[in-house]
Amino acid sequence: MPKQGSLLAYTVSRLVLSLPTLLILLTVVFLILRILPGDPISALEAGHKSEHDIELDKARLGLDKPYWIQYILYLGQVITGNLGNSLGQIYLGQPVLGIVMQKLPSTIELAIGGMLVATIVGVGTGVLAGIRRDKPVDVAVRLYGSIIWVIPIFWLGLMLQLVFAVALHWFPPNLRYAADPVFFPPPAHITGLYTLDSLLEGRLDKFLISIQHLFLPSLTLGLVLSGFFTRTVRANLLRTVGSDYVEAAHARGIRERYIVYRYAFKNALIPVITILGLQFAILFAGAVLTEKTFSWDGIGSLLLVSIDSRDYAMIQGTVVTYAIVIVIISVIIDIINGLIDPRVRY
């Protein structure tokens, strides 16, 4: 049995705690879908078949059963790793898990790109504002932190498209990979992450094409999130700069730059890492809009299409996948946090 306070015990407890989170989420999504007007069979067949035939088809799929029976049956399926088959028009009859797994890498790639931008821009501007407190640059960065946070993703995306794609022609305006399929077909599927797969394939040209396509969506998503990082890093840096150990360092005559980067900055980052897990949830939510804006074919786009066709199985599968990814990332970040700051384990 892992010793209380050990990293293993902490990890196990975090994983166990994530199970009820998933169950609650699954239940809520299941119920909301059934409470809302409309159902997948009516969406497919209304106007083409009689009410009687529609009811027969619903019965065939078990959609006429009481909700609690449908719920138990669905849970039974999910536990065995079967997310069911799509009931929507586009993927009708295809296994949900297969489709979701096909789309997931593109969303993960976008999320990683977005997080990179958010971290680089957010931490950079936060530190800049922190060390230049109350100077014009601090005011400007604080203003940036407030404004960028409230800019709608689709608007920012459109502006970046107009500037960098239409006016400057530096980047493609949208899609994940639009190149001549004869000379530059998409990278062979290894991980599903085009940037990584193209490198594994040893094709630098495809890597550049992938990066070009990834840049604007990542920038859009990352910039919107960076505002939160800017403000958090700045606030924490100011707090650590004013702490006793920094004053002690000053008293010992250590250089300001050394104090900031060696002591204050590192400690200021601990709370940032803590909130990183939460930010990933927001990042994935933002990815839905980003995917729509850039015609990016990920699970965000899949979710939107599935909602339109009331594809219960696909919506549930997509949301569960989102939740699992976010839980996994949160657990990883919690573990990193536990490693950096052992106090959180107790």
Added chain:
Amino acid sequence: MHNVLDSVFENILTQPTTSPPAKKMLSRNAIIAIIIVVILVVGVATAVFVLPRFSKPSITLWYNSTGHYGDTEPAVAQLIKAQIEATGKVNVNLQSEDWATYRSDLAKGNFPMFLLGWYPDYFDTDDYVSPFYSSLGAASQGSFYNNAQMNTWVTNESTTIDTTARASYFTQIQNQSAKDVPYVPLWMTNAHVVYDSDVSGVFLHPVVFKYFLMNKPGFDHITVGTTDSPTSFDPALAYDYFSTEIINQVFDTLMVYSPTNGTLLPGLATAIPTVANGGVSSDGKTYTFHLRPGLTFTDGSALNATTVKRSIQRVISLNLTSSAEFLLQNVAQLGATPTIDTNCAPGPCDIVTFHLLQPVALFNEIMSFSVAAPVPWWYNQTGAQADMVGNSLKVTGEGPYMLTSITPNQQYILQKNPGYYNTSLYRAFGIPTIPILNKVIINRYSDSSSLKLAIQTHQINMAYRTLNPTDLSDLQGSAASLNLKVDIGTSPQIRFLVFNVNKAPFTDVKLRQAIAYSLDRSAIVSNVFHGFAVTLYSMIPPGFFGPDYSQPIFKTVYGSSPNVSQATTLMSQVSFTIMLEAFQADVAQRNRF
């Protein structure tokens, strides 16, 4: 009175300080609270029960909010609301739903008044009549219109090939439609395509957009962008525009359309069956097709009379959800167990004969629709044929192109069929051979704005379906500087207002007529569509078919501009009981959510 009340209040509120307090005396605050409660109760009761009787009744206009008809729908709904409210007699509530729920609700009869559109399945006037004015079709459109005389006229026009007789039936149907007003035709959308100025052979065909006629000198392929999503490339299942568009590049039917209009040409068959050439029996119930010799699918399997017979039987026996199966079974009158003869055992297996339950004037047009495309023998006979099994592509036809790559909802690649049997099909039209380009790459974009950016930056060579009017107008203005061409053509898609004639207050024809008087189609076309649409005054759009049966009956009866005084007069005649019933139904409907 004032003095009496004062004294009563004074007696209650100002008890003599010397006398002992009464045990149940009400405090000043309690009395004020009671008065407030009474005022609130009376106020609410008045608002709920009395005021509606004296205020303007309200009706609800439903529209789709998720872009099924593009992003112009809310603006159209707002404009119609304002036009109806200009009568001063009713308020119009706007309600919207996502397409899935919308389609379901309208078929269930939940909507009293709503916006809808129609794109034809087969190229005949009947496709604008029977789905709307036959009681069976009307139920699926959500109007629930049922007129025995109309049913007879619709049956008559669809079972005769005599153009004079058909003209007479269509005239009567259109006249009656303007009297009963289950629908108000509003506008025809424009078809549009934006493409690199060096691309040639682009025709906005009313039925089939033909990539195999296009050319781009110096290039072996073009990249096309679209916002459409396909459902399936199995002819037995596909019934949406994009899927059938791809099927039309990959599969041929017994007859195919001319490059520019709805004239039929022989496809897999050697001739168009007519009574004159003996292909159609004198009673109009038997159609015989002679197949070209040596036809094969791209996988090498044979395409003969048995394949054609089995393909039609497959569509009907599968009867797949949301497919166009009903066109074969019901509209083409092949029935649930079609009688189809071939000359295969023994014989060259090149003649196929269809026996119809009753004569159908538009049988050839239906046999030219994608649902009637023959498929290989090995296609799934128990369900829809999956487009891909694992990594293997299964879509197999015999048309000018082969579908060689599918990335679902993202990219589709068409490649020249090297063994195409009919390369000189359009020689008479000055096109020596088809297909011209080796490859057509179709990329899918999430919305009009993404599609516009893609064509603006030449990420694609062509944007086909669907740019919104604002984006289209922008591109038209900057086409020359961007080296683009913008083609605008008429589309057979019609848009109209539907009344559920079984649902109050639209059970009263006067209200339907009043709304027909109040609508201003020109304002919709100019304000919302920037002129990229055409006003429509009959459910049968003009100018699409050989014999043009369309008559602008709504212009004749209700005028080309709104007649508010006439609308107001008619609305005044609608009974109060019906309006109150509608108000209550309206509240109940909205409370459903």
